[in-house]
Amino acid sequence: MMQSLGQDARQADRDWWRGAVIYQIYPRSFQDSTGDGIGDLAGIVQRLPHIADLGADAIWISPFFTSPMKDFGYDVSDYCDVDPMFGTLADFDAVVSRAHELGLRVMIDLVLSHTSDQHPWFRESRANRTNPLADWYVWADPKPDGTAPTNWLSIFGGPAWQWDARREQYYLHNFLTSQPDLNFHEPAVQEALLDVARFWLERGVDGFRLDTINFYFHDRHLRDNPPLPKDQRNADTAPAVNPYNHQLHLFDKSQPENIAFLERLRAVMEPYNAAAVGEVGDSQRGLEILGQYTDGEARMQMCYAFEFLAPVPLTPARVAETFAALDAAAPRGWACWAYSNHDVVRHITRWNLSDAAARAYATLLMCLRGSVCLYQGEELGLPEAEIAYEDLQDPYGKEFWPEFKGRDGCRTPMVWQSDNGTGGFSSGKPWLPVPAAHLHLAPSEQRAAGSLLSHYRAAIALRRGQPALSKGVQTEMRAEGDLLSLIRSAGSDEIFCAFNLGAEEVTVDLPPGDWRSVGAAVGAVAPDERQAGQVRLGPWGSCLVKRV
Known part of the structure; x- marks a missing residue:
């Protein structure tokens, strides 16, 4: 712990x-x-x-x-x-x-x-156009034909404007009508x-x-x-x-x-x-x-x-x-x-x-x-x-x-x-x-x-044990079919990562150099000296190796 x-x-x-x-x-x-x-x-x-x-x-x-x-x-x-x-x-x-x-x-x-429209700020703001919080929310007059000020839409469906009879204005709500938007210009x-x-x-x-x-x-x-x-x-x-x-x-x-x-x-x-x-x-x-x-x-x-x-x-x-x-x-x-x-x-x-x-x-x-x-x-x-x-x-x-x-x-x-x-x-x-x-x-x-x-x-x-994975830079990301590979590095540490995101076996070419496995705990495949710089990844397999 x-x-x-x-x-x-x-x-x-x-x-x-x-x-x-x-x-x-x-x-x-x-x-x-x-x-x-x-x-x-x-x-x-x-x-x-x-x-x-x-x-x-x-x-x-x-x-x-x-x-x-x-x-x-x-x-x-x-x-x-x-x-x-x-x-x-x-x-x-x-x-x-x-x-x-x-x-x-x-x-x-x-x-x-x-x-919420139940917040005291909104209750005061909607009371009239002259109160101290009148401009704390996004209020706007209707167009001359009475319709909403803009064509903006709510993420929850329908127009993003709701008519309020107290002020005879619309207020903006990007979400529910009960969620009026604050006016950050104030x-x-x-x-x-x-x-x-x-x-x-x-x-x-x-x-x-x-x-x-x-x-x-x-x-x-x-x-x-x-x-x-x-x-x-x-x-x-x-x-x-x-x-x-x-x-x-x-x-x-x-x-x-x-x-x-x-x-x-x-x-x-x-x-x-x-x-x-x-x-x-x-x-x-x-x-x-x-x-x-x-x-x-x-x-x-x-x-x-x-x-x-x-x-x-x-x-x-x-x-x-x-x-x-x-x-x-x-x-x-x-x-x-x-x-x-x-x-x-x-x-x-x-x-x-x-x-x-x-x-x-x-x-x-x-x-x-x-x-x-x-x-x-x-x-x-x-x-x-x-x-x-x-x-x-x-x-x-x-x-x-x-x-x-x-x-x-x-x-x-x-x-x-x-x-x-x-x-x-x-x-x-x-x-x-x-x-x-x-x-x-x-x-x-x-x-x-x-x-x-x-x-x-x-x-x-x-991730916590390898600074290259948590805070390091990321380079050489490549995607080839179901295979994704990349390199993470921090200082002198360099980790090559390869992932098979598919259901068929793939072969990975390791970058030149000597590598040792750091991914045994997550079931990552370790390099085999007999495979001459290559690793075979089964379905959904990974290879995580650190440069020696």
Whole structure:
């Protein structure tokens, strides 16, 4: 188990985030300590040893703030308190204390682009056009014919503008109508949100995951978005059935003014040695924006990319194309990669992975340049759950059912044991059903050395034990059919990595020189002197060797 992470230790490593493995906790579904069927902060404390034993460097906790839960916490009504369903501020302090004891840093999910319509700020803002908070949200007069100010669309379907009879104006909502967008062009809004960051930093958090980081500012001239040609549309940011994909989103998000705000936020974080990973939601310019937001020492440390969260299979060619595009658009940027999260179909199901394939992809993830986010249950190999319509909770799924079934299938409760119907998650009825197919994948059933859980532990330990893999440079990435190869290096250390991401045997030519295996713990094939610089990789095999 990792050593206690005291204040001195947390301040000492200014580069702790680079190459870190961050474990995402969706608190509603992690562990219920009260029997009400909803996970909570005390439950997180109970299960933190699992994450520490896995070898993660940090946790990211999805929103637990006071909220009417129209979007399950991503609609905040009080940024500086805990929703009673999750516990109290004292419970949060206990999470931080226990995490630090276990050597884990704590990152929390800040939702700064919008609030709930129940937030006191919005209640005052919508009262009239002259109150002190009148300009804290994005209000606009209708066009002369009474229609919305622009053609902007909501990610959750329909127009991004909602009429308000009190002010006889429209307000902007990029998500649900109950999630009005804050007006970042108003200096007082920026100050209030920076104060929110200070509040949590003072409570001991080590950083933030910044929800929809490129949605903070809108075009102050309220220009319409142009249409996006059909052959350029993809479903990385929104499902294919959503008309949101029909526009090139030039004016409703990703505005140049955002850079200055991010630099102000970084300045607030610096004295605390805190780090942030920003979620960039843009299907056309995601890597370009990632490069802008992580360029230099004054902006965000990392951005959370969507490329490996896409529905299309992650082939060697796609990995190579992604890194080539990243190198071109963000040569000084730093990405945070993920296969699964609380918004997309779990990758085991999305890519139809066998157990062997799941291991290969886990090893690959730990060998790529960038930081890593693991979503709870990913280390167990949990597949996407099938949720009946009558059990559906997600408003997004209800809007587009059945072509898009929403996000509940990846949000079902974590399983910890196999001997009861709730997987050890709760003594009551869980807020979403626990699939019977998940029970045999619980940690209690994966104690053997050959389990997927043990493979994740070994892969993370390999990354942590080899600076070239966690923080080094990446060169010579090549994709040939099912074979992906690359070199990671740091100082005099050089590691050659090769992955067979297919079901047929392939032959790998090692670079010239002498190599020794460093991947035995993850089942990587070692060089054989009789093969004269070549290695045969079976289906889903890997080769990880270090230059002697």
